[in-house]
Every structure is written in structure tokens, then in C-alpha cells.
Amino acid sequence: MLSSSSHVCVRPGRLSDAKALADVFEQSWRHAYVGIVPPLQLDSLILRRGRRWWSSAIRSGDMILVLEVSGKICGYASCGPARQRSRYQGEIYEIYLAPDHQGLGFGELLFEACRNELDRRRLNGLIVWALADNDTANAFYWRRGGRPVGEMVERMGSADLAKVAFGWP
Numbered sequence: 001m002l003s004s005s006s007h008v009c010v011r012p013g014r015l016s017d018a019k020a021l022a023d024v025f026e027q028s029w030r031h032a033y034v035g036i037v038p039p040l041q042l043d044s045l046i047l048r049r050g051r052r053w054w055s056s057a058i059r060s061g062d063m064i065l066v067l068e069v070s071g072k073i074c075g076y077a078s079c080g081p082a083r084q085r086s087r088y089q090g091e092i093y094e095i096y097l098a099p100d101h102q103g104l105g106f107g108e109l110l111f112e113a114c115r116n117e118l119d120r121r122r123l124n125g126l127i128v129w130a131l132a133d134n135d136t137a138n139a140f141y142w143r144r145g146g147r148p149v150g151e152m153v154e155r156m157g158s159a160d161l162a163k164v165a166f167g168w169p
Contacts, residue, residue, distance in 0.1 A: 008106070010113040013064035013076065018054035020073035021066070025049050028075075028096035036133045038157040065113050067097065067106055074101040077110040079117055082127055088149075088167055090123030102136075111144055125169055132162035141166040 013021065026046045033042055057078075058064055067075035075097035082091040092114045097106055118126060128146060130137040146166030153160045 007070045008109070009068050010065050010109055011068065013054075013058045013066045015055055015058055017066055017073055018051045018058065021054040021064070021076055022050045024073060024076060024096060024098050025054075027098050031099040031102075032096075032134060032136065033131070036131060037161070038159050041157040041159075063117055065110060065117070067101075067110055069101065069106070074098045075106055075110055077114050079114040080121075081123060082125075086125075086127065086150075087169075088125035088127035090118035090121070090126045092118075092126065092128045095128075107140055108144070111140075125167065127168075128166045129163050130166065132164050138164065138166075144168075 026049075029037075029042065029046055037045070054064075063078060063080050065077045065079070066073055067077075075095070077095040078093040079091060080093065082088050083093075092111070095107055095110050095114070097110075115126065126146075127149065128141055129152075130141060132138070132151075146168055148164050149167035150165035152163050152165075154163055155161075
């Protein structure tokens with residue numbers, strides 16, 4: 001167990017978590033990205049990240065951390081080596097919480113669990129990418145001490161979506 005209290009724990013994902021992770025993914029993405037990501041692309045992404053996708057990701061050994069609150073999976077994070085060469089060796093790929101568990105400090109638990117995992121792997125420096133229009137995520141990373149270190153544009157359907165990279169040395 002990476003982090004826990006009497007009713008809250010952050011732990012590595014298990015195959016039995018796949019359905020709950022798919023549900024959290026759908027809830028959190030619909031909450032975060034309606035009005036930002038074009039509807040057809042959002043629906044397509046959610047459809048692709050079902051139980052089978054999550055089972056495959058867990059089987060592959062990807063570092064997926066699960067937030068459990070009173071026995072229920074309410075969020076997850078994934079992390080590992082940075083996908084792009086830079087001075088940042090570690091990357092948090094995703095942190096998502098079910099909407100009813102946002103703003104309660106659980107995101108910070110997942111963030112710190114990722115940092116601990118990256119430190120354990122001796123990956124120096126941390127980078128996280130967020131959509132520029134996702135004010136909630138940007139504010140979260142800013143409060144955690146991250147500062148903008150890069151920008152890019154990703155095409156999703158008919159939309160060009162700006163992304164911001166937050167870095168920690």
C-alpha cells in the first residue's frame with residue numbers, strides 16, 4: 001500500500017479494478033471536458049477506454065495507481081518515464097477523480113503517490129501535460145508548485161486544443 005488512512009488508500013491497480021476504472025474515466029472525462037473536447041471525440045475516447053482497455057493496461061505493467069475510499073474506487077493516476085526527451089525524466093500521464101470526490105484533497109494524495117513512485121524509480125524532474133482550457137487541472141498543478149515549461153497543440157476532430165506542460169525540477 002502506497003498511502004492509506006482508515007478509509008482511504010492509494011494502491012497499484014489490479015485486474016479486478018478494470019470496470020470501476022472505466023467508470024471513473026467516463027465520469028471524470030465527461031465532467032472535465034464537456035465544452036472543451038468535441039463531443040464525438042469525447043464519446044469515442046470514452047468508448048475506447050472501457051474495461052478491456054483497462055485490463056490490458058494493468059496487465060502490461062503500466063503504473064496505474066488507484067484511489068479507494070471506503071472500499072470504492074473513486075480515482076486513479078498513471079505515471080512513468082517522460083514520453084518526450086527533456087530535462088524532466090518522470091511524467092504523470094493522468095490524474096482523475098470521480099466528480100463527487102474532487103476538491104477534497106484526494107487529487108493531492110494521487111499526485112504525491114505518483115511523485116513517490118517516480119522517486120523510487122530514480123526519475124529526476126517531473127512533467128505533466130494539461131489542456132490549457134482545463135482551468136481546474138491548471139490551478140491544481142500550479143498549487144502543487146508546477147510552473148508552465150512548454151506548450152503544444154493537439155488536434156481532436158475539428159478542434160485544435162492547446163496543452164500546457166507543468167514542470168517540477
